[in-house]
Amino acid sequence: MALEHAILVSLLEKPGSGYELARRFERSIGYFWTATHQQIYRVLKRMTADGWVDVLDVPQQGRPDKKEYSVSPAGRSALAAWLHAPIEPESVRHEIAVKIRGAAFDDPAGLIGEVERHRRMHEDQLAHYLAGQARDFPPAAPDDSPGAAADDPGAAAPDPGRELQHAVLRGGIAYERMMVGWLDDVLDTLRRLGPRG
Amino acid sequence: MALEHAILVSLLEKPGSGYELARRFERSIGYFWTATHQQIYRVLKRMTADGWVDVLDVPQQGRPDKKEYSVSPAGRSALAAWLHAPIEPESVRHEIAVKIRGAAFDDPAGLIGEVERHRRMHEDQLAHYLAGQARDFPPAAPDDSPGAAADDPGAAAPDPGRELQHAVLRGGIAYERMMVGWLDDVLDTLRRLGPRG
DNA sequence: TGATCCATGTAAGGAGTTACATGATTAA
DNA sequence: TTAATCATGTAACTCCTTACATGGATCA
DSSP: OOHHHHHHHHHHHOOBOHHHHHHHHHTGGGGTOOOOHHHHHHHHHHHHHTTSEEEEEEOOSSSOOEEEEEEOHHHHHHHHHHHHSOOOOOOOOOHHHHHHHHGGGSOGGGGHHHHHHHHHHHHHHHHHHHHHHHHHSOOOOOOSSTTTGGGOTTSOOOOHHHHHHHHHHHHHHHHHHHHHHHHHHHHHHHHHHOOOO | OOHHHHHHHHHHHOOBOHHHHHHHHHTGGGGTOOOOHHHHHHHHHHHHHTTSEEEEEEOOSSSOOEEEEEEOHHHHHHHHHHHHSOOOOOOOOOHHHHHHHHGGGSOGGGGHHHHHHHHHHHHHHHHHHHHHHHHHSOOOOOOSSTTTGGGOTTSOOOOHHHHHHHHHHHHHHHHHHHHHHHHHHHHHHHHHHOOOO
């Protein structure tokens, strides 16, 4: 199970409430893991019981009080243990591929609209990721003294957290690009098969 | 839910037993949908009760008797109805990405071995798909009389089922290529961050 | 003699989705 | 006045995984 661990990572990056976590899962965490607020509240309760997180009641004005969660030492070592254990790659699940293969027994051309719609959604997601990348990770000027940078106090030290967040974002970008390209390929195939609607 | 529909597609391509379906889900169907035999038996039972599939008891020699399933007219129209309804794209789930982002709070270089292992698995899967493509979809000679082929009884008519199966396989190939490329990118990042292990 | 293949299932539990429920504040 | 945002949860249900269970045939 990785939801616990995704929550630990997010809370280590910044403590927050269940609601805030749910928003992060909609945004930045969403390109590698998803969860709804119902799931998050349930898991936070279990993590609290297990002593993986600490809770702080934060009274607020003009809005409901919230519980701010942060990672406890026990949670940190639970994350470390999980990081050192091997995991298996996820099995892929593409409902759209079931439809594409099923179209052979129905009307291939009838699927074109649906595939176009999916292509559009992936293109939008790609544009969104690229905008996020341009905002949060502007390209750095190339380093002209390789090897010396590590000892140069004037050079910006690479922040591992930032670098790794960017690497994961590049994965989201690569995924959406791949999907747009493949759906274009599928559209070509569908159009070649039956020029009728 | 798409497992029912994936089973309908597979049984339309070729009737078979629950066991045989489980094997197909391990092989060709595996690059867009996965299911274990336990799931398949349970769903086949429900589909039988719903009248989506017909069952035929097939006694065998030297091995257990089997039940051969085939799609009923009701199953065919259930599939058609599903094909005409819109679906939403799957949410992505990459446990490895949780680990990559979590590595910032542990030891980035310590993750290199695990990422290399995943890269190798995706490379193996890619090689497997490419071999399947070379075997089942050898490249055709280019057509030098475009437009006339459809009315030419001598030309091989494109089989929609085959074409669509190939399109889905190309999706599997594109996915594995993307993963290998991205994991290379991640390895570069991890190695840049901490030259120690 | 031990492993793998064929072939079918049950049982228990964890993970995930959908619907319901409340209630104040703020912006259109 | 309608909708969205902040903030928390419960309940019911489906889906999926893991472990257990059986038993003959074949191959190393």
